[in-house]
Amino acid sequence: MMKYIFTIGFLAAGSLSLLAQPKAKPKPATAKKPVPASASATAPLKTMADSASYAIGVNIAQSMKKDLGDLNTGILLDAMKATFDGKKPLLDEDALMNVIMAYSEKAKEAQAQATIDAGHTFLEKNKTQQGVKTTASGLQYLVLKEGTGEKPGAADTAICHYRGSLLDSTEFDNSYDRGEPLTIPVSGVIKGWTEGLQLMSKGSKYRFFIPYELGYGLRGAPPTIPGGSVLIFEVELLDVKKGS
Structure with a gap:
């Protein structure tokens, strides 16, 4: 969910923790000494409630402008005012959430488009390289070493x-740098790993080229x-623990 939704949620709970923090520590404001109005304010900030209302409005607008730059601000402000006035929304709760999530995904895709395009270009070229195989899902892999042991299933645990x-x-x-292999349920990882591990036999070493749809998606990590990154993994399957 987008930043402004988190912000609103926290503020409703009485927390201002997501407001932008200034570099210098501000002097505490009191009700007896209101925060002065800035030159950009449309009305004097006479009370702490006025100042908080202004700060919250700026914070929400900055987050929305950054993440959702092409919103219709007229409709946005009308909807906010109608909601504060207690009027019934034009969309029900399920429709509201569906629209927000769909628009959020669209915005994230736009932000990640350059990364997505670079990934598509790479994968199109990579699939023609010698030894690289592509599955129906779009996962690409290269066998560096083929093992002879059993293959893990979705219910099993892989040590790699x-x-x-x-x-x-x-x-x-890099698990090698940590000096300890990863022990993970095969179905408890990103889709590219879940599919790829089940292609491997114990003792194998593969290189996976994972499209963002099978990795961390548009959000990234x-x-x-x-967001939108192709991931390249070299995976060495050391052992398999069968599930119950």
Whole structure:
């Protein structure tokens, strides 16, 4: 969900923790000494409630402008005023949430478009490379070493070493460096891993090229993995623990 929705939720609970923090520690304001009105304010900020209302409005607007830049602000303000006045919304609760989520996804896709395009270009070229295979889902993989042991199923647990990187070779995770393999349920990882692990036999080492749809999606995994990123993993399957 977008930042402004989180902000509204926290404020409704009485917290101002998501408001932007200034670099210098501000002097505490009191009811006896109202915060002065800024030059951009449309009316004097005479009380703490006035100042808080203004600060909250700026905070919400800044988040929405950054993430959802092409909103119709006239309709937005009309909807907010109608809601404060207790008028019935034009959309029911389910429709409201569906619209917000769909629009949020559209905004995230627009923000990640350059990364998505770079990933598509890479995968189109990569699938023609010698030894690279592509599954029906779009997962690409290269066998670096083929094992002879059993293959894990969706209900099993895999024990593996791995390293993960982005297209620009930025490494974001490495179990070898930690000195300890990962033990993880096969169905408890991103889709690209769940599918890829079941292709491997114990003792195998594969390289996975995972489209963003099978990875961390449009959201990514900030701050290390941008939304829409293709992920490259080298995975070594050390052992398989069968599920019950």
